[in-house]
Amino acid sequence: MMVRRRKNLTLREIAELAGTSKSTVSRVLTNHSSVSPETRARVQKVIEERGYQPNFFARGLAGGPTGLVAVLVPEINSGFYAEVLRGMDDVASKNMAHLLTSIAHGADDLFDLWRSFCREGRADGVVVVAPPRAFFRKGIRKLELPAVLCAARPPEGAQRWQAVDSVTVDNEKGFTALLHHLVQIGCRSFIHVAGPQDVFDGQERRNAFEKFMEAHVNLSGQVIEAGFNPEDGLHAAESYLERSDVVPDAFVCFNDSTAYGVLESLRRRKLEAGRDVMVTGCDDEPAAQSLGLTSLRMPMREMGRECSRLLLERIRVRNREIPPRNIVFGLELQIRSSSLGHRRNRW
Numbered sequence: 512m513m514v515r516r517r518k519n520l521t522l523r524e525i526a527e528l529a530g531t532s533k534s535t536v537s538r539v540l541t542n543h544s545s546v547s548p549e550t551r552a553r554v555q556k557v558i559e560e561r562g563y564q565p566n567f568f569a570r571g572l573a574g575g576p577t578g579l580v581a582v583l584v585p586e587i588n589s590g591f592y593a594e595v596l597r598g599m600d601d602v603a604s605k606n607m608a609h610l611l612t613s614i615a616h617g618a619d620d621l622f623d624l625w626r627s628f629c630r631e632g633r634a635d636g637v638v639v640v641a642p643p644r645a646f647f648r649k650g651i652r653k654l655e656l657p658a659v660l661c662a663a664r665p666p667e668g669a670q671r672w673q674a675v676d677s678v679t680v681d682n683e684k685g686f687t688a689l690l691h692h693l694v695q696i697g698c699r700s701f702i703h704v705a706g707p708q709d710v711f712d713g714q715e716r717r718n719a720f721e722k723f724m725e726a727h728v729n730l731s732g733q734v735i736e737a738g739f740n741p742e743d744g745l746h747a748a749e750s751y752l753e754r755s756d757v758v759p760d761a762f763v764c765f766n767d768s769t770a771y772g773v774l775e776s777l778r779r780r781k782l783e784a785g786r787d788v789m790v791t792g793c794d795d796e797p798a799a800q801s802l803g804l805t806s807l808r809m810p811m812r813e814m815g816r817e818c819s820r821l822l823l824e825r826i827r828v829r830n831r832e833i834p835p836r837n838i839v840f841g842l843e844l845q846i847r848s849s850s851l852g853h854r855r856n857r858w
Contacts (some may be wrong), residue, residue, distance in 0.1 A: 581634035597814020618645035629655035643709040656719040657825035663711040682715035685842025698760035706765030744772025765790035789850040803848035
């Protein structure tokens with residue numbers, strides 16, 4: 512016997528059952544502030560009782576709001592992306608919005624994804640997470656959708672993007688506090704395992720490291736190129752240790768993931784982090800806590816929440832001018848066994 516699926520309600524049918532208009536139902540679905548609490552409650556009760564499932568794409572193609580927020584990421588290679596998405600969804604879900612996430616394959620593909628979402632009505636707004644700098648070199652005439660940058664700020668030459676909200680962290684202040692901690696426990700020679708220089712955080716953290724070294728002439732510091740992943744950190748540390756006769760006092764890593772690779776390289780040489788050499792990361796992922804890795808806590812979920820909040824505000828007041836906002840979070844130093852300074856008596 513064929514089972515007939517229950518037909519999804521239309522907006523007009525919901526409006527009739529709730530005793531209101533079709534346009535009011537649409538405003539409830541997009542969480543518009545103009546709907547009274549009593550009317551909103553009636554509409555939501557019908558939606559819940561009848562199991563209504565909105566057709567997001569059809570609404571977008573018809574020129575109406577979709578209730579979807581596009582999140583574009585260049586890759587997913589660490590816990591950073593997952594935590595940011597969780598934070599974004601915390602706010603989106605409370606506002607009856609859904610995330611539509613796409614992973615790009617390079618800067619060109621990331622730009623093409625952004626452009627397609629803008630032109631095809633597939634989302635009401637876009638968050639671009641940690642885009643490479645090449646993304647901003649693409650020429651655009653106007654920003655066709657509300658947009659927010661996460662873990663990025665546009666370079667000075669990207670004029671159109673200067674009007675976009677951004678959510679970042681204070682890398683310089685965080686890395687300065689981290690390096691002061693290492694100096695206080697006796698470290699004098701440092702290796703910075705650098706992240707990609709075509710992303711905002713990678714460049715900012717390297718700049719902070721080099722600035723600190725320039726200000727402290729009694730210290731020695733060197734930068735070695737790595738990437739995002741444990742494999743990148745492992746390869747960078749292996750290459751350095753193979754060609755160097757001296758183990759530095761500290762490896763200061765771009766993020767926790769590259770620090771995991773450095774820790775593995777030290778383990779292979781029977782060197783202990785926190786005794787033979789200090790190792791630090793950034794992000795403060797759960798694995799960092801388990802491994803005793805000193806790290807800078809990056810408020811990833813809070814950043815995601817702020818991205819959603821800024822974007823939803825722009826979507827609601829789309830025709831109103833709002834000056835660009837840059838929200839900057841702090842990085843909190845978490846000291847663990849990988850930099851407790853057990854080598855102090857050797858200096």
